[in-house]
Amino acid sequence: MKIAIIGGTGYGAVELVRFLNNHPYAELKAIVSHSQSGVELSDVYPHTTDLINIKMEELDIDALSEVIDLVFFATPSNISKGIIPSFIEKGVKCIDLSGDFRLKSPDAYQKWYQSSPADQNYIDKAVYGLSEIYEEQVKGASLIANPGCFPTATLLALIPVMEQGFTDNNSIIIDAKTGVSGAGRSLSLNVHYSETNDNLKAYKLGEHKHIPEIEQTLQEQSGEDIQVTFSTHLVPMTRGIMSTIYIDLTETKSTADIIDIYKEYYKNHPFVRIRPEGTLPTTKEVYGSNYCDIGFHSDQRTGKLIIISVIDNLVKGASGQAIQNMNLLYGWDVTTGLNYLPIYP
Amino acid sequence: MKIAIIGGTGYGAVELVRFLNNHPYAELKAIVSHSQSGVELSDVYPHTTDLINIKMEELDIDALSEVIDLVFFATPSNISKGIIPSFIEKGVKCIDLSGDFRLKSPDAYQKWYQSSPADQNYIDKAVYGLSEIYEEQVKGASLIANPGCFPTATLLALIPVMEQGFTDNNSIIIDAKTGVSGAGRSLSLNVHYSETNDNLKAYKLGEHKHIPEIEQTLQEQSGEDIQVTFSTHLVPMTRGIMSTIYIDLTETKSTADIIDIYKEYYKNHPFVRIRPEGTLPTTKEVYGSNYCDIGFHSDQRTGKLIIISVIDNLVKGASGQAIQNMNLLYGWDVTTGLNYLPIYP
Amino acid sequence: MKIAIIGGTGYGAVELVRFLNNHPYAELKAIVSHSQSGVELSDVYPHTTDLINIKMEELDIDALSEVIDLVFFATPSNISKGIIPSFIEKGVKCIDLSGDFRLKSPDAYQKWYQSSPADQNYIDKAVYGLSEIYEEQVKGASLIANPGCFPTATLLALIPVMEQGFTDNNSIIIDAKTGVSGAGRSLSLNVHYSETNDNLKAYKLGEHKHIPEIEQTLQEQSGEDIQVTFSTHLVPMTRGIMSTIYIDLTETKSTADIIDIYKEYYKNHPFVRIRPEGTLPTTKEVYGSNYCDIGFHSDQRTGKLIIISVIDNLVKGASGQAIQNMNLLYGWDVTTGLNYLPIYP
Amino acid sequence: MKIAIIGGTGYGAVELVRFLNNHPYAELKAIVSHSQSGVELSDVYPHTTDLINIKMEELDIDALSEVIDLVFFATPSNISKGIIPSFIEKGVKCIDLSGDFRLKSPDAYQKWYQSSPADQNYIDKAVYGLSEIYEEQVKGASLIANPGCFPTATLLALIPVMEQGFTDNNSIIIDAKTGVSGAGRSLSLNVHYSETNDNLKAYKLGEHKHIPEIEQTLQEQSGEDIQVTFSTHLVPMTRGIMSTIYIDLTETKSTADIIDIYKEYYKNHPFVRIRPEGTLPTTKEVYGSNYCDIGFHSDQRTGKLIIISVIDNLVKGASGQAIQNMNLLYGWDVTTGLNYLPIYP
Incomplete structure (x- = not known):
């Protein structure tokens, strides 16, 4: 399965990279970052030196859609709502770590996010990805609104x-x-x-x-x-x-x-x-x-x-749960690529 | 005014030392510590090197009572209740930073402290030293139960x-x-x-x-x-x-x-x-x-x-409020020796 | 490959548990702890709850030797030197995270560890497990002295x-x-x-x-x-x-x-x-x-x-390098069970 | 003695405020900040609420010089060198916490600060304020270059x-x-x-x-x-x-x-x-x-x-030593306003 991450310089993205790096069935193909386009990820996050050799790139929906099965959005609020519909139309599944598709009520979104809501068709389509509670719904989704921390x-x-x-x-x-x-x-x-x-x-x-x-x-x-x-x-x-x-x-x-x-x-x-x-x-x-x-x-x-x-x-509250939702989506064991002990102390 | 501190190796004591060191009317004469008797305070707390030259000593109620006007108890629970009555009898005022005299109900003390309460006469005498609320009562007290943090x-x-x-x-x-x-x-x-x-x-x-x-x-x-x-x-x-x-x-x-x-x-x-x-x-x-x-x-x-x-x-929650109560007790301005800006950052 | 850890309550042991838990070829069979014998590891380290179900046990060299191929010693100084020879005699390989077998000179050990050195035969046998430098020697060793941090x-x-x-x-x-x-x-x-x-x-x-x-x-x-x-x-x-x-x-x-x-x-x-x-x-x-x-x-x-x-x-400075040495010892790829990205931030 | 601080929003300034607030002979009259002119200090540093009631102001050398005896510069590099000469000309003493007047060699300043040095006349006049070493020189100075941390x-x-x-x-x-x-x-x-x-x-x-x-x-x-x-x-x-x-x-x-x-x-x-x-x-x-x-x-x-x-x-490495130099400058006891115990723990 081929994966892209959009929003490549934040902590959400770099945690996705960590888990994808050891995931047996998913392969990270692209990291999109407007502000750092053309830069090696390891220049921005030196802890990935020698291990991740990917240059961040500009968003190109058409090109990505041809090689990618699934996109993770690790973007701030108000970004994914403008992009996700195009990916969905092209058959690419989307897991959105931002809040853009979480609230079913457009009024609530307007009030709490101080911004106009996403297209209602896509809000209706979005499944709220609290994995343990909405496991069945996640399995058939094309757009998952990954919960807040x-x-x-x-x-x-x-x-x-x-x-x-x-x-x-x-x-x-x-x-x-x-x-x-x-x-x-x-x-x-x-x-x-x-x-x-x-x-x-x-x-x-x-x-x-x-x-x-x-x-x-x-x-x-x-x-x-x-x-x-x-x-x-x-x-x-x-x-x-x-x-x-x-x-x-x-x-x-x-x-x-x-x-x-x-x-x-x-x-x-x-x-x-x-x-x-x-x-x-x-x-x-x-x-x-x-x-x-x-x-x-x-x-x-x-x-x-x-x-x-x-x-x-950053894990169950963001990127880990996103991976868990990807596992559900593709019918893999829910712990795939996530079955690690906490680090203590 | 001559002061002693009982319980010399804890953080409560060393904060009392800090404030007494710059207090214009109070003089620290003795620090009592059973476990560290005979040891220089600066050997236990090197930050006081050159500034505080006091050897900790064993408790001797009779000797202390002759030279001391006020005793601060910076001891754990269950210590001061056995000592304070003797000081009060000899006319030495006591400010107790532990919980031994805070609860008016002996049953409550027994239940929550899992230990037998202090002599009821002294519990009745004790004023709860929440300075802003019990200002008037503190002014006339001989025994002050300094509040918990x-x-x-x-x-x-x-x-x-x-x-x-x-x-x-x-x-x-x-x-x-x-x-x-x-x-x-x-x-x-x-x-x-x-x-x-x-x-x-x-x-x-x-x-x-x-x-x-x-x-x-x-x-x-x-x-x-x-x-x-x-x-x-x-x-x-x-x-x-x-x-x-x-x-x-x-x-x-x-x-x-x-x-x-x-x-x-x-x-x-x-x-x-x-x-x-x-x-x-x-x-x-x-x-x-x-x-x-x-x-x-x-x-x-x-x-x-x-x-x-x-x-x-350690300050308003313990030693600072104890100094504030001492100020009230002796009719000094309540900010005496305490009028310092917080340290930031 | 069957593994035991001796010294089960320290950080070295619990890091070994973390890496062994995801190692494809090694299986943790026993954790020895004298002080916590009979206690579940997860009672001492709750982060392992539901994931590691092992009760710590007393050391029994004979019994262990029958089921175990390799023992990690995550003990303080002065412990392993008395135990390792018995394991080696019975054909069990040992990786010692303590300092007992690192110094080749018995005089140096006596001087710096203030204690009598291990049996010289075993000191001679021990390979200093700085993996990158002594890779070849480690491959054929029976006793590895894992380096200090x-x-x-x-x-x-x-x-x-x-x-x-x-x-x-x-x-x-x-x-x-x-x-x-x-x-x-x-x-x-x-x-x-x-x-x-x-x-x-x-x-x-x-x-x-x-x-x-x-x-x-x-x-x-x-x-x-x-x-x-x-x-x-x-x-x-x-x-x-x-x-x-x-x-x-x-x-x-x-x-x-x-x-x-x-x-x-x-x-x-x-x-x-x-x-x-x-x-x-x-x-x-x-x-x-x-x-x-x-x-x-x-x-x-x-x-x-x-x-x-x-x-x-705790990793390259202790337990991770010990796993790396185990990989060398058994001819597995050196990164087996260790190929994880650092956690950042 | 009337004091002004220039560079009011940094940590150096706010530490000067802390020490001046309890100094018996020095009075803080003005805090200059270009970026926060007109703002109460306590809005920028809430820990000073109720205690310091000073609005930050724009720099006005003429006006300040009439009411101020001494100015502390708590500014970044490359600021004080353009201002200090005007104050000195008007008889106002200056203590500069920045590096502008520390290096006697203009070439060294150019090389290490990547910027043109201050007027050589004032560099020559400046005394390096490492208090214990240059005590005598500080006493007679009009311009003190306070040392780096x-x-x-x-x-x-x-x-x-x-x-x-x-x-x-x-x-x-x-x-x-x-x-x-x-x-x-x-x-x-x-x-x-x-x-x-x-x-x-x-x-x-x-x-x-x-x-x-x-x-x-x-x-x-x-x-x-x-x-x-x-x-x-x-x-x-x-x-x-x-x-x-x-x-x-x-x-x-x-x-x-x-x-x-x-x-x-x-x-x-x-x-x-x-x-x-x-x-x-x-x-x-x-x-x-x-x-x-x-x-x-x-x-x-x-x-x-x-x-x-x-x-x-921030104290001996900056503002505290600046106060110590002020004490030397005016012949006050060197510990005036500085004789506090460290805060521990």
Whole structure:
């Protein structure tokens, strides 16, 4: 299978390159970057020296379509919506790591992305690629909207319990924390080392564009009109997301009760690991890997369930899940090219 | 005024030394450490080389009481409760940075500290030294129970709003994050660099002994029977605490409304700084200083108020507030020896 | 091929587990740990949850020898020297990651390790496993002394140039820097997060036990009696070693001249990557991988050649090179199970 | 004494503000910033909220000269050389933290700064403000060229021994390491958190513009024509410089011999602290303070003296030493406004 990546200078692209390099069935044929066209990838990312010999190139949809089966878009918002339709028309499958095709409602896109939405025909065609939840839909898709990093960690942790009937699904609070690589490689004072090291920052309280993405999926899964309180924090570390989730229980449930539900729910999904009672996952325990690890504490005093969900934001939160979706798309084993242990310490 | 510190090898002690070294009215006369008795402080903490020439000594209550006016206890739990009564009897004032005299209920102490409480007479005598809130009581105290780090950041951020009558005080969720120095200088895998760096860990969900301390004060201030959901996270940074607090509003209030209330509440309290709308404090912005900075976001979608409160856990969360209480005790200006800018970056 | 690891709770062991888990020809059958015998590996290292299902066990040489072809020793100094002879006698091959069999001179071992050396017969039998340099010897070995982390980064960077005849080989200064994982998982104030974060420490100047290991190999390669000045620094990062090496040139050579020599020397060795003029490798560019990246600056003003050599101390500096040696031993392609891109960022 | 700072948005400026805020004799009257003219300092640096109420302003030399006694230049290279003469003419003293007036040779400035030098009259007038070494000259100066960060750490560590006659002063190698704040607040990939965290980088080997500054002073102090090998490394920490210095001994000297020389040399200089044998200073042990701590190891095997010298790059390496020079200039005690303990941990 022949692959191209569009958006070649960001962290999403370079993680795709890492996984594709060892994938047995997929071959990376082209990396497109407007700003670095003509430059060797290893000049921009010296860690690929001697291993990846690809010059980045300008986008040429016609030429690419003739040699490529699948395109990954690792572009910022507002780029892929203008390009993907042309690829789809030519029969090339697309996996979009940006947010352009995630929201089904054009009004929501307009409001949260402050920009006009993609063509509604393609929005309708797009499958939301939260692999464990939409596995069947992904298998037949031509266009996959790969989920955001915070929604991935949050939704995998919430969906099994909110369907049980013993939670108040309008009580959800998500206190999310992310490492700095989630902000990408662009320059800003917010990712300046001296401003970020030994510093913890809250940002975009109640205003993050991952909110409508989380709510849309929770609503679809539960059939309820759900609104969540969502806050984000920038943690002085490179990789990792933790979502600490609070939800009211309407019946008394022990931590063990909850764990049983999740173990059963994810028993056929190797990339979700449910932690035993008394332990909680840490972000480093999934470093560099495609796992989402989830732990629980049912607080008997206050009747709240607290869920801790961790992922590597660049892997399960972006490029790893994109590879997982490619595996589903072509009927390969879902762990193909992803079956590596986290790097610890 | 002559001062002694008991518990000389911990971070609390060495921060007290830093502030006392430049305090115009207080003189450090003795540092007590059982484990390091006879050793120069600068051998244990080389950053004090040439500047602090004090040998640590064994505890001798009688001898100390003759030359000392005030003792700071920078000891772990379960130490000061056995020693403080003897000092008080001899007319020496005590400021206890540990938790031994914070909880008024002996049952609560027994439950959360897993240990028998202090003598009830001394518990009754102890003033809870949250300086801005209990300023008057501190002024006349002989024994001050210096607050915990999480309670300080949390209570200063909650008390003004929960008295207003437009909040549901049983909806409070506190998602707290701390730097590693809060765990002290003792050795454990939890503070091992390779296990902690580039890692984010949740711990003691719903089980931290700062919970009863927070609830006791909220109950006293509001007259309501309040229970809070409280979780803690270990962040890969040395100093700093952030409490992200969620509370339901029962009336619509804008962020600006809330800020006005806090500005008024703390107008005579220089160590609490209220941030203008649209900005949120970060932990580094109070690094090394005694400030508690608070920012707000009223989430109109979900009707929740989100409060961000930051302190330096070793300063306003421990030794700085202890110095502030000493200033109050002796009628000195509250900023004496504490009026330094945070160190940034 | 059936494999056992002895010393199961350290970072060296858990990195071996990571690489063996994806190795096509080697199967991990046993992990020996005296302190954690009977415990699941995933209880000690939760990042292996669901992926590695092995209980650690007590050492039983006879039982192991019947089912095992090769043993990796990831033990501290002074352990393997007492065990390895028994395995060798029973025909089990051994790769020792500790220093017990590296020094050929028993006097040197006694002096630098402050302990009595291993049986001289086995020292004579041991091959020093610096893979690129001793490739042929490794292929026929029964006992491989896997090199230390600093010697690996340093020797690969020095050997090609010191054989050229235009360097003063007694002028060598090695200023080495390491991440904290090199100190292992044991507890000490030196690896306490709060003492290590945002801190840079020099240690063991001129006294590190990697000095005789470096000198022994330089002497063997050059035939000269060489002594090096060697200092080590602890850098606040988890992984990575950088050796900055200074050597006097006795003839004028440009940076380009030097690069040509190294490119030629390592042309058949995929794990050594020579950087082009004008760029220097950073430690993160080899993170998690088995690469040693080397860059150069010939300082025309002072006539010194400066060499920058980086490795991941736990991979090429320990477990990765051990796997590389296993590959050589069994005639597999040297990159088998090691052909992964570094993780960046 | 009335003070102005020019270059108000950099780290040098904000550290000057921190020290001036508690200085008993100096009053900060103006902060000049072209890019942020009209903006409150606390909008750019929120850690100064409520404490510093100064709007930054455009440069107006005439107006400033009437109300100001002293100007600190915390500007990048190539700015102060065009402004300082006008201030000097009007009788305003200047302390320049940039490199514009440090090099006495206009050719050296042209070569290393790639820019035309300042007016030679003012270069001749400028005193190199390495406070401990040029104390007497500083006292009578009108224009002080405040030293660079690397030269400060290096020269204080080298000058005492190279005057003794038992060193080969052309053998000097300086392996320098710095925290990231030394690169200032400007944006670049080199200070991007995700590229810098858990990463160690060497840069500008043999090409740093602090080289001629170091050599000029060593030559002046020794009367010899000295050239040094100098390399720099970027360490993942915010503050701190360590210079590891290697120099050949021409006579055998013990570590204790060396320490005696330095203790005597600096006995009247409180900001240089000589460490006892067997201990070496770490960068965190001078964090936030004006101290330069120096430790030694005389390597008997190789006849080299290794010196470890640490400073806080923003304090003794920039703003703190500038305050120290101001104190000297006005005859105040040298520690005025600087007598604070380092912040640890």
